[in-house]
Amino acid sequence: MPCSTNDELNALVKEAKKVLQYGKVADYIPALQKANAEDLSAAIFYPNGRCISAGDIEQNITLQSISKVLTLALALMDCGEEKVFSKVGYEPTGDPFNSIIKLETSQSAKPLNPMINAGALAVTHLIKGESVEERLQRLLDFIRALAGDRAISYDGEVASSEYQTADLNRALCYYMRKDGIIDEDVEELLDLYTKQCAIQMDCLDLSRVGLIFAMDGRDPVREKQLIPVEVARLCKTFMVTCGMYNASGEFAIRVGIPAKSGVSGGIMGSVPNRFGIGIFGPALDEIGNSIGGMKLLELMSEQYDLSIF
Template identity: 50%
Template sequence: MNDILNQAIQIAKPNLSKGKLADYIPELTKSNPQNIGICIVDLEKNIYEAGDSNVKFTIQSVSKPIMLALALLEYDEEKIFSKVGKEPSGDPFNSYMKLEIVKPSKPYNPFINAGAIAIASIIKGENLQEKENKILDFFRKMACNPDISINDSVYKSEKETGHRNRAIGHILKNEGIIEGDVEETLDLYFKQCSIEVTVKDLALMGLCLAQNGINYNGERILDEKISKIVKAFMFTCGMYDESGEYAINVGIPSKSGVGGGIMASVPFKYGIGTYSPSLDCKGNSIGGLDMLKFISEKLNLSIL
């Protein structure tokens, strides 16, 4: 397995210069565009790592499946899907166009920004601090890592420049999707995106979903139904408006983030985490895409 991971990195490296960092979040431009790392965890608890696997980065949109899982623990499906739909949008992740033109209005799915903001709005808690503590505790349990925390510099950078997300939040409030305070909801959303992880953390969270809710330590975190719902969204909506092409080329339930991470979950086989902050025009990690395509073909991992 170590040889396969190192091969994947060598195949991906030449393409890193073709992408760019997520410069609309200024703090993310401090990343090294040549960093590339990968981790795979199997059902026997073997952990394989290669490349820049110890580099920390912010989770960004890879947080969205975990937040959806948490919301499904707190509410029934009817409540969740009164706020967000179940279909791919076909639009960029930060678009709000369909909120304006499709009536009745609600985000197409929980993985576009509008849908993730809607999910953040219903997380239970007396105040923002209680909600923040809750989501951190949940991410830590999923990844079996008690040291996961929020990168304060990235959080502040997102909050200061997140004008488009702020606009989405107010549209959602106007449409009755957000019931509470918009700024508190956005603050929680910016914080979830600023959670700092490594590829090992992503692989362990992917393994928890691959095992239908049982984490690396053998603790049941989610029931099977929630795990299956989350993986279904990962397969159909997880790679922004590149999800269909990715399903054909790689065929693994996955979720990407503009911090450069991708979490992949191969049912009953592996959890995989990749990191490479150089992004393509859709916002997906170029190195991550190349590595996952190679590994999927090499190990015959496509679920199709």
């Protein structure tokens, strides 16, 4: 039985909130420090269009690393698998999401996977368009279609706060440019990437995007295939193997669903053929995942038997 009432979800959120005291909001992007560490909200979107929620689900959250799934989908639709995987690999790293070490030590020059920063930068590089504006516009149009929300945009303050402090991502770009993985102006790529990470939506929209992946790219409400099946499956597989950074293995055991987190405290979950999940809880654990969100998903998985394994 899936979680089916607001009351049930509220009870789980209340229980999960007990761990918030052990978390901390991200501070390496200065604008993210403004978030309230006590927040934890969640929405679930079902294929029949019904949704349930708990907490303040109307506040906007920036996608941060959750955007990596969406740019991967668009780049695959733009350029095809062969081109994308000539620039990025398939394997989990076991390192923090912003680590540079494997670029130097692994045999191939390619970043290991599209869910770490290096891999995501290589994927964003592939988004088609004549200018940063056009590429961003195409990405926004794609995300608006997935969420069914024309109002989705990016938070300019968060984007410029990250851009100004993005020296590690800058270093990743230069490293990859040296090896020919990317060949565009690094500042332009960072401009696009930081705006991509600052795209914002509320938990309800996030759960709706999660549902599209859960349904293999099809929007069951509008009865439209928005992402090709094979692209949606590929993205979901990366969500399982690399979606929660270097906690993906433990998450697969404790929760067992395709999911992707971001340092804003967002988590998008896709329970295959059942429902999409959007969570916002800005207090993070030491790896950078929403501490309350992880707990909530664990409780949901236990109670509603969500594991795909």
